[in-house]
Amino acid sequence: xxxxxxxxxxxxxxxxxxxxxxxxxxxxxxxxxxxxxxxxxxxxxxxxxxxxxxxxxxxxxxxxxxxxxxxxxxxxxxxxxxxxxxxxxxxxxxxxxxxxxxxxxxxxxxxxxxxxxxxxxxxxxxxxxxxxxxxxxxxxxxxxxxxxxxxxxxxxxxxxxxxxxxxxxxxxxxxxxxxxxxxxxxxxxxxxxxxxxxxxxxxxxxxxxxxxxxxxxxxxxxxxxxxxxxxxxxxxxxxxxxxxxxxxxxxxxxxxxxxxxxxxxxxxxxxxxxxxxxxxxxxxxxxxxxxxxxxxxxxxxxxxxxxxxxxxxxxxxxxxxxxxxxxxxxxxxxxxxxxxxxxxxxxxxxxxxxxxxxxxxxxxxxxxxxxxxxxxxxxxxxxxxxxxxxxxxxxxxxxxxxxxxxxxxxxxxxxxxxxxxxxxxxxxxxxxxxxxxxxxxxxxxxxxxxxxxxxxxxxxxxxxxxxxxxxxxxxxxxxxxxxxxxxxxxxxxxxxxxxxxxxxxxxxxxxxxxxxxxxxxxxxxxxxxxxxxxxxxxxxxxxxxxxxxxxxxxxxxxxxxxxxxxxxxxxxxxxxxxxxxxxxxxxxxxxxxxxxxxxxxxxxxxxxxxxxxxxxxxxxxxxxxxxxxxxxxxxxxxxxxxxxxxxxxxxxxxxxxxxxxxxxxxxxxxxxxxxxx
Numbered sequence: 001x002x003x004x005x006x007x008x009x010x011x012x013x014x015x016x017x018x019x020x021x022x023x024x025x026x027x028x029x030x031x032x033x034x035x036x037x038x039x040x041x042x043x044x045x046x047x048x049x050x051x052x053x054x055x056x057x058x059x060x061x062x063x064x065x066x067x068x069x070x071x072x073x074x075x076x077x078x079x080x081x082x083x084x085x086x087x088x089x090x091x092x093x094x095x096x097x098x099x100x101x102x103x104x105x106x107x108x109x110x111x112x113x114x115x116x117x118x119x120x121x122x123x124x125x126x127x128x129x130x131x132x133x134x135x136x137x138x139x140x141x142x143x144x145x146x147x148x149x150x151x152x153x154x155x156x157x158x159x160x161x162x163x164x165x166x167x168x169x170x171x172x173x174x175x176x177x178x179x180x181x182x183x184x185x186x187x188x189x190x191x192x193x194x195x196x197x198x199x200x201x202x203x204x205x206x207x208x209x210x211x212x213x214x215x216x217x218x219x220x221x222x223x224x225x226x227x228x229x230x231x232x233x234x235x236x237x238x239x240x241x242x243x244x245x246x247x248x249x250x251x252x253x254x255x256x257x258x259x260x261x262x263x264x265x266x267x268x269x270x271x272x273x274x275x276x277x278x279x280x281x282x283x284x285x286x287x288x289x290x291x292x293x294x295x296x297x298x299x300x301x302x303x304x305x306x307x308x309x310x311x312x313x314x315x316x317x318x319x320x321x322x323x324x325x326x327x328x329x330x331x332x333x334x335x336x337x338x339x340x341x342x343x344x345x346x347x348x349x350x351x352x353x354x355x356x357x358x359x360x361x362x363x364x365x366x367x368x369x370x371x372x373x374x375x376x377x378x379x380x381x382x383x384x385x386x387x388x389x390x391x392x393x394x395x396x397x398x399x400x401x402x403x404x405x406x407x408x409x410x411x412x413x414x415x416x417x418x419x420x421x422x423x424x425x426x427x428x429x430x431x432x433x434x435x436x437x438x439x440x441x442x443x444x445x446x447x448x449x450x451x452x453x454x455x456x457x458x459x460x461x462x463x464x465x466x467x468x469x470x471x472x473x474x475x476x477x478x479x480x481x482x483x484x485x486x487x488x489x490x491x492x493x494x495x496x497x498x499x500x501x502x503x504x505x506x507x508x509x510x511x512x513x514x515x516x517x518x519x520x521x522x523x524x525x526x527x528x529x530x531x532x533x534x535x536x537x538x539x540x541x542x543x544x545x546x547x548x549x550x551x552x553x554x555x556x557x558x559x560x561x562x563x564x565x566x567x568x569x570x571x572x573x574x575x576x577x578x579x580x581x582x583x584x585x586x587x588x589x590x591x592x593x594x595x596x597x598x599x600x601x602x603x604x605x606x607x608x609x610x611x612x613x614x615x616x617x618x619x620x621x622x623x624x625x626x627x628x629x630x631x632x633x634x635x636x637x638x639x640x641x642x643x644x645x646x647x648x649x650x651x652x653x654x655x656x657x658x659x660x661x662x663x664x665x666x667x668x669x670x671x672x673x674x675x676x677x
Contacts, residue, residue: 028413030473037061040404051372055095099147144223150197151217156190178237182614205251215268227274229266264288278331296495319490365463382463384417413438415472422515425507432481446477447668448522452531456485483508502541526668540594543603551667552605558620559594598627604634606663610643
């Protein structure tokens, strides 16, 4: 790994990635499948304490090795200098500046057979040094404000009871209510604990031994206490009552439960730490809704005294999700991300409550941000024409910093993405997007694809979508709706499909198709549909009640919900929303109608999935494939070995898109049909 002896000298000498090498004017071309791995995936921007440098992660694909690799880069606030800090064969992630700005810590699995460990890089020069050796690996860490220690989340070592002499693995014994997790497999007694790590002695001490999982540590300003999130109780698998705890940063002390709301406080799946006010007197966090509402509930910004007391909702009337709160340096305001109707904005609200002020709004998706003590802000943002990049925000305007994809974008003629709104069958207003081919000709009717998002609670936003661009460049119009069940439109809109999947949301997405047909964009005789996860489920629901689609693609979806009980990671959610089958059989049968009424399906359908998917196990796709095969409907099942719910292996990702195009082309563009493999 190349290192530099002095940062300032390097900055003066290095040829930065894009600013000193502008792309020459050239003829723009259409995007192709070969561009899939040419885009760089940018993430995790972090600003140095003095606001002069921004570290971030850049993801690339090594096609020959068929693997992904993340490196850490650093760009100056003025955008004039960019440094490629790490360049190993193993990925690096989670860059974190030390409080004095002299060091950068990060996670990497290099030189380790025990998961990711913490590495420390002296920014004045020298090689990075591995400083941790947790046998279960490190999943998260934060610096103490005094720079002397780290708070670390690490997992218990793997419980392998087999010996080298054993040729047969021992039986797996399961006794948990929630026993399966995607990407992990069967769950046992292993837990994630909170540790203290001393940077002088390089020794760790456990703070929270026991039978629970801890997440999202956050230091108090005086470095004496740590807030964290945990779900405790006699049988914590059976509830979703996450709470914020505080513990003194000394081994042997007991954690103090801070929040008592009967529902999720700072659910780790939201990715938002509890944060201390600058004076250490208050802690801001996210409060969800009643457990019965599971993910359909809107989560609000809340504040509680650090010593305990009454909770105050800062955004009690805001019917939108907020995430990633940060106190301003003066402690008077909180910055956060606000999800709203196809966009995610950066916003600000007084700590005392009051009017919410949008800071970075408009047609974009802000996915994360970081705040320096002097008020400088860096954020990660995407628009329909721009993949995620790092931007500087000084309170007035955005300024592009990372430039990782600019050279490629300068070569491409991209499709346009337009926002649309239309009425569903019952008069409900639905919003979505239409993506037109780059060479779109008004008056011409195009083969059209209805694409459906997962969740169901989630939303399509104004961000760059490679698959949309690929389909459009291939000659398709793409229509993408945010039907009821989606987030971004309030709690009532989300929970409208509660225990009633494939009803109102199917009506909504069919109304999106009606819209593009009525406006003369879509050819009604060449319509396709498809999605992944709940998008695949909604695909199955839709083709089981409407025969207009000539081709469908269902990736990692399910339809026989009754047969899914007890086979995936969502047992808690199912029992909250649907009840148990032996008491609510009618509900389970109703939401299983795509399989139970598969004889109503006439659409040729491609099913895909990973054989290690624990979120929506492969047997769900197998059942639908078998049903259509038995019915004589043209169908195919593609299984990706070793893959979980998300297809992660690059060659499989490419294969996925190749098959998408081949399947749609076969039925919607027969004159240019491809055979696929």
